[in-house]
Amino acid sequence: MGLAIGILGLGYVGTTTAACLLKDGHRVVGVDVNPEKVAAIGEGRSPVVEPGVAELLAAGAREGRLSSTADIGPHLDRLDMVLICVGTPSRADGKLEMTHLLEVTRQLGRGLRERAPTGKPLLLVYRSTMPPGTMERLVLPTLAKLVGEGPGRRYEVAFNPEFLRESTAVEDYYAPPKIVIGEREKGITRRLLGIYDGIEAPLFEVPFAVAEMVKFVDNSFHALKVAFGNEIGRICASRDIDPQAVADIFLADTKLNISPVYLRPGGPFGGSCLPKDLSAMLALARESGLAVPVLAGAKESNGLHLAWIAQRIRELAPPPGPVLLLGLSFKSGTDDLRNSPLLDLASLLLDTGYRLDVYDPDLDPDRLVGVNFAVALEHQEILLAHLRQDLERAADGARLAVLGKPIPGVRERLPAGLPVFDITRLRHGDG
Ligand SMILES: NC(=O)c1ccc[n+]([C@@H]2O[C@H](COP(=O)([O-])OP(=O)(O)OC[C@H]3O[C@@H](n4cnc5c(N)ncnc54)[C@H](O)[C@@H]3O)[C@@H](O)[C@H]2O)c1
Known part of the structure; x- marks a missing residue:
C-alpha cells in the first residue's frame, strides 16, 4: 500500500x-x-x-x-x-x-x-x-x-x-x-x-541552510561552467582553433579538470603556472578583441580572496598580533616562492603593522636558486627577519596561527589554546 x-x-x-x-x-x-x-x-x-x-x-x-x-x-x-x-x-x-x-x-x-x-x-x-x-x-x-x-x-x-x-x-x-x-x-x-x-x-x-545553499551552489556552478566553456570557445574560434577538439581533451581529463581538485573553499591560487597562464589567456582574448569576464573575474576574485583572508586575520587578532604564519611557499612539498599568495599575505600583514613569525619546513633559504632565488631576494626582509626554523619558539607568544598550506603534524606541535585560522579549508564561522 x-x-x-x-x-x-x-x-x-x-x-x-x-x-x-x-x-x-x-x-x-x-x-x-x-x-x-x-x-x-x-x-x-x-x-x-x-x-x-x-x-x-x-x-x-x-x-x-x-x-x-x-x-x-x-x-x-x-x-x-x-x-x-x-x-x-x-x-x-x-x-x-x-x-x-x-x-x-x-x-x-x-x-x-x-x-x-x-x-x-x-x-x-x-x-x-x-x-x-x-x-x-x-x-x-x-x-x-x-x-x-x-x-x-x-x-x-x-x-x-x-x-x-x-x-x-x-x-x-x-x-x-x-x-x-x-x-x-x-x-x-x-x-x-x-x-x-x-x-x-x-x-x-x-x-x-546547507541543503538550501547546495541548490544555489549547484546551479551557480552549472552557469559558471557554461559561461567558462563558451569563453574558451570564443577564444578558440577567434584563432581558428577547433573549440570542440580542445573541449574533447579538456573534458577527457578527469584527474585535474572534471574532478574535485581545485574546488574546495580554501586559499587563493598561486604558484608559477596558474596566475601566469591565466594572464596569458586574458592577453590572447584582448588581442582577439574579446571580452571574457569569467576568466578575468577569476583573477580579480583571487585578489579579493586574499584581501578577505587578511581582513579575517585582522578580526581574529588585530595588529600588532603577533601572528604565526605557517607556510610561505605556494604549496606543500615545494620551496617554490613564485607568485605565492602566502608571500603576498606576509607582506600585507607586515604592511598593516603586524609582528609576524613565519614557519615553513619546505623552505631552506640557503638552497634557493634561479628565479626562485630572485623572488626570495625581492622579499628578503621576510626571509631574513621573520622566517623561523624553530616552530615552538616562533609560536611562543603568538595570538593567532594562520595555516597557509597543509604541513603534516604542525598543529600537534602548536601550544594548546593557540587559535588556528586554517585557510586551506575554510570553515563555518571563518567568515
Ligand atoms: N523547473 C525545473 O527544472 C526545476 C528544477 C529544480 C527545482 N526547481 C524549483 O522548483 C520550484 C517549482 O519549479 P517549477 O518549474 O515546477 O515552477 P512552475 O512555475 O512551473 O510551477 C509552479 C506552480 O506553483 C503553482 N502555485 C503558485 N502558488 C500556489 C499556491 N498558493 N498554491 C498552489 N499552487 C501554487 C503555480 O500556479 C504553478 O503551477 C521552483 O522553486 C524552482 O526553482 C525547478
Missing part, C-alpha cells in the same frame, strides 16, 4: 514528481491555484510538456490514484506527506519571490491546526528552491505560529531540493545525482526515504 501524498504546485517539478510517485504505487492529490492545471490533473492530463509524464499520469488516474483540488485543507486528514513545489521565480532585484511559498505555508499551518490527530506527524517536504535561512526564519516560525506548536508532534518539516532537468525530468527523478535532506535533527526525516525506495544515490542529511 503506497502513501497518500499531496503535491502543492503543479508546474514542471510538481507534475513530474506526481507522475513518478504514481508510477511507484502512491496516491497523489495535486493542488494548484491555477484552475486549468487543477482541471487537467483531475482528468489525468499533464499540465506541462515533459517526456513520459502524460502516460504516467494517465495510468495513475485510470487506477483511481490521482485527484486534484484547489484547496488542500480538507485533504490533510488523509495525507501522509505533502510536497511543496510552488514556484519561487526571480524578482527584479535578483532575489527569489517567496510569496507563493509563504502563502502555501500559511494554508498548511491553518489546515494543520484543524487536522484530526492521527498519532503521526504530517511530513511537509519543501522542494521549491529557496535562499539559505528560509526554512529556519520563514517556514518554521510561520507554521509554529499558525499550528500553535513547533514541529515534532503534529507535523515534521524537511527541505529536499529537486535536481531534475526539464526534458529529462522523469529519468532524472529515478537517477538523481544525490538526495539531499535538510532537517532539524539528522535522520529525523528518514521516513521520507520511503518515496525514494529503489533509487540509488548518495544521501546527505544536513541542516536546513
Whole structure:
C-alpha cells in the first residue's frame, strides 16, 4: 500500500514528481491555484510538456490514484506527506519571490491546526528552491505560529531540493545525482526515504541552510561552467582553433579538470603556472578583441580572496598580533616562492603593522636558486627577519596561527589554546 501524498504546485517539478510517485504505487492529490492545471490533473492530463509524464499520469488516474483540488485543507486528514513545489521565480532585484511559498505555508499551518490527530506527524517536504535561512526564519516560525506548536508532534518539516532537468525530468527523478535532506535533527526525516525506495544515490542529511545553499551552489556552478566553456570557445574560434577538439581533451581529463581538485573553499591560487597562464589567456582574448569576464573575474576574485583572508586575520587578532604564519611557499612539498599568495599575505600583514613569525619546513633559504632565488631576494626582509626554523619558539607568544598550506603534524606541535585560522579549508564561522 503506497502513501497518500499531496503535491502543492503543479508546474514542471510538481507534475513530474506526481507522475513518478504514481508510477511507484502512491496516491497523489495535486493542488494548484491555477484552475486549468487543477482541471487537467483531475482528468489525468499533464499540465506541462515533459517526456513520459502524460502516460504516467494517465495510468495513475485510470487506477483511481490521482485527484486534484484547489484547496488542500480538507485533504490533510488523509495525507501522509505533502510536497511543496510552488514556484519561487526571480524578482527584479535578483532575489527569489517567496510569496507563493509563504502563502502555501500559511494554508498548511491553518489546515494543520484543524487536522484530526492521527498519532503521526504530517511530513511537509519543501522542494521549491529557496535562499539559505528560509526554512529556519520563514517556514518554521510561520507554521509554529499558525499550528500553535513547533514541529515534532503534529507535523515534521524537511527541505529536499529537486535536481531534475526539464526534458529529462522523469529519468532524472529515478537517477538523481544525490538526495539531499535538510532537517532539524539528522535522520529525523528518514521516513521520507520511503518515496525514494529503489533509487540509488548518495544521501546527505544536513541542516536546513546547507541543503538550501547546495541548490544555489549547484546551479551557480552549472552557469559558471557554461559561461567558462563558451569563453574558451570564443577564444578558440577567434584563432581558428577547433573549440570542440580542445573541449574533447579538456573534458577527457578527469584527474585535474572534471574532478574535485581545485574546488574546495580554501586559499587563493598561486604558484608559477596558474596566475601566469591565466594572464596569458586574458592577453590572447584582448588581442582577439574579446571580452571574457569569467576568466578575468577569476583573477580579480583571487585578489579579493586574499584581501578577505587578511581582513579575517585582522578580526581574529588585530595588529600588532603577533601572528604565526605557517607556510610561505605556494604549496606543500615545494620551496617554490613564485607568485605565492602566502608571500603576498606576509607582506600585507607586515604592511598593516603586524609582528609576524613565519614557519615553513619546505623552505631552506640557503638552497634557493634561479628565479626562485630572485623572488626570495625581492622579499628578503621576510626571509631574513621573520622566517623561523624553530616552530615552538616562533609560536611562543603568538595570538593567532594562520595555516597557509597543509604541513603534516604542525598543529600537534602548536601550544594548546593557540587559535588556528586554517585557510586551506575554510570553515563555518571563518567568515
Ligand atoms: N523547473 C525545473 O527544472 C526545476 C528544477 C529544480 C527545482 N526547481 C524549483 O522548483 C520550484 C517549482 O519549479 P517549477 O518549474 O515546477 O515552477 P512552475 O512555475 O512551473 O510551477 C509552479 C506552480 O506553483 C503553482 N502555485 C503558485 N502558488 C500556489 C499556491 N498558493 N498554491 C498552489 N499552487 C501554487 C503555480 O500556479 C504553478 O503551477 C521552483 O522553486 C524552482 O526553482 C525547478
